[in-house]
Amino acid sequence: MPLFDFRCRSCGSEFEVLVRASDLPVCPSCKSAKLEQLPSMFTVSSLEITKARVRTAKKERRRSRAYRDKVMADREVKHHD
Ligand SMILES: [Zn+2]
Incomplete structure (x- = not known):
């Protein structure tokens, strides 16, 4: 399963998420879906x-x-x- 690095555009926190094809990742801090994918x-x-x-x-x-x-x-x- 692919592990991606994201940065939240709302609160600026960076985190890794296992992304499944079906669901969109959200920020673990503020639950925002405005995420920027970072290169691993x-x-x-x-x-x-x-x-x-x-x-x-x-x-x-x-x-x-x-x-x-x-x-x-x-x-x-x-x-x-
Ligand atoms: Zn956030």
Whole structure:
């Protein structure tokens, strides 16, 4: 069941509601139905963080391998000299 974040336009309180297709959510504080749906921050941010971590890890791995290759290449050159 989808969980949505809402902000009440009447009293300004923010809350999460499990929204069923049949019923409209109302503010738990003032019972107003004038609600603004907010993007689900938890879902978005945790996904972005995971992606960023994966990207960073890949970059680190690539950089260390590139460094090792460079060191090996330098040794190779010196060896042949
Ligand atoms: Zn309200």
